[in-house]
Amino acid sequence: MRHLNLEYWLRPNILNMKPYSSARDEYSGADMIFLDANENPFETALNRYPDPKQGLLKEKISDLLGVHPEQLFIGNGSDEAIDLLIRASCQPSQDRVLSISPSYGMYQVCAEIQGVAFDKVLLNNDFSFNTDRIKTAIHPSHKLLFLCSPNNPTGNTISRADLVQILETFGGVVVVDEAYIDFSETAGFLELLSSFENLVLLRTFSKAWGLAGIRCGIALSNSKIISILSKIKYPYNLNTLTQKMVVEALGKPESYKNQVELIIQERELLVNELSLIDGILEVYPSQANFVLIKVKDAHQLYGLLLKEEIVVRNRSSQDLCEGCLRLTIGTPNENQKVLKTLQKLLS
Ligand SMILES: *Cc1c(COP(=O)(O)O)cnc(C)c1O
Numbered sequence: 001m002r003h004l005n006l007e008y009w010l011r012p013n014i015l016n017m018k019p020y021s022s023a024r025d026e027y028s029g030a031d032m033i034f035l036d037a038n039e040n041p042f043e044t045a046l047n048r049y050p051d052p053k054q055g056l057l058k059e060k061i062s063d064l065l066g067v068h069p070e071q072l073f074i075g076n077g078s079d080e081a082i083d084l085l086i087r088a089s090c091q092p093s094q095d096r097v098l099s100i101s102p103s104y105g106m107y108q109v110c111a112e113i114q115g116v117a118f119d120k121v122l123l124n125n126d127f128s129f130n131t132d133r134i135k136t137a138i139h140p141s142h143k144l145l146f147l148c149s150p151n152n153p154t155g156n157t158i159s160r161a162d163l164v165q166i167l168e169t170f171g172g173v174v175v176v177d178e179a180y181i182d183f184s185e186t187a188g189f190l191e192l193l194s195s196f197e198n199l200v201l202l203r204t205f206s207k208a209w210g211l212a213g214i215r216c217g218i219a220l221s222n223s224k225i226i227s228i229l230s231k232i233k234y235p236y237n238l239n240t241l242t243q244k245m246v247v248e249a250l251g252k253p254e255s256y257k258n259q260v261e262l263i264i265q266e267r268e269l270l271v272n273e274l275s276l277i278d279g280i281l282e283v284y285p286s287q288a289n290f291v292l293i294k295v296k297d298a299h300q301l302y303g304l305l306l307k308e309e310i311v312v313r314n315r316s317s318q319d320l321c322e323g324c325l326r327l328t329i330g331t332p333n334e335n336q337k338v339l340k341t342l343q344k345l346l347s
Helices: 012-016 055-065 078-089 106-113 131-137 160-169 190-194 223-232 240-251 254-275 298-307 332-346
Strands: 072-075 096-101 117-122 142-148 173-177 199-204 217-220 280-283 290-295 324-328
Touching: 012 078, 012 223, 055 072, 055 240, 072 078, 072 223, 078 106, 078 142, 078 173, 078 199, 078 217, 078 223, 096 106, 096 131, 106 117, 117 131, 131 160, 142 160, 160 173, 160 190, 190 199, 254 280, 254 290, 254 332, 290 298, 298 324, 298 332
Parallel strands: 096 117, 096 142, 142 173, 173 199
Antiparallel strands: 072 217, 199 217, 280 290, 290 324
């Protein structure tokens, strides 16, 4: 077991502070007269504050993932967890955050908002993770290391052996963002949580579950780290409607499963067909619900696609991504339209 010393890792003010105690922390449930939270007493579905502990939701998610409810932080998108992890551990102008590049932009944005320096380690040219380079870049001032697997925008995963090496080396907390894990043939790293106290995993309902609009993300770790995130979150960070919708979705997972299967099928089809188009120089293999392609002139193609009313993500200004566009897998109809349009524009 790799231990984490909270007194080393946390900012001292976070370690020592007492959380806000909300009225609804003390009592919940029905059949009481609630005169404790200054709510409007007249019943609508929404006149009461939501459950700050998200008890029912955590129970359902812990069933889904096979973890203890105390291992779960549920946030207003996984972006909330990214922000809270930085605020909990990084002293502004002193501690630093390490990550890979290219990757998801929010790690850097959240660090910069907090006045925390952000260092990045380049992936290899084929986008594989360069573990030696990561290990060399590690410095004692790094409190957090953000990895993303499958990585956005490159679509590849880190191997278990590489991650274990990094977990054994890094003195702070390694965060592995698994937003796209449902689309991957690899299982993700839940099983490592019992061996590494310095590991946090991020999951989200925004991608495979089709619920980007309700904002719900998950951080998974041990109860030590999770209790800190719970202590510093807004008491009512997850609204009533979001908690209800997620519980509902978890109760009928068939459409999630069918859609994920179809998206993976469409991804494989798209990768094959895109590879046959002459003007596409590279189609990168993907374990996510998007494909990254390289073309000669990404800016030009981006503009031409817009004129055809197709919006993709131009990633060509990111490290190692010159000429690259990221295409989300759409419906079968949308994918056919994209293929036809690209064939027309590039031939
Ligand atoms: C889309 C995405 C998320 C999701 O963030 P939410 O705030 O949960 O919507 C997280 N990480 C990565 C890498 C993503 O691409």
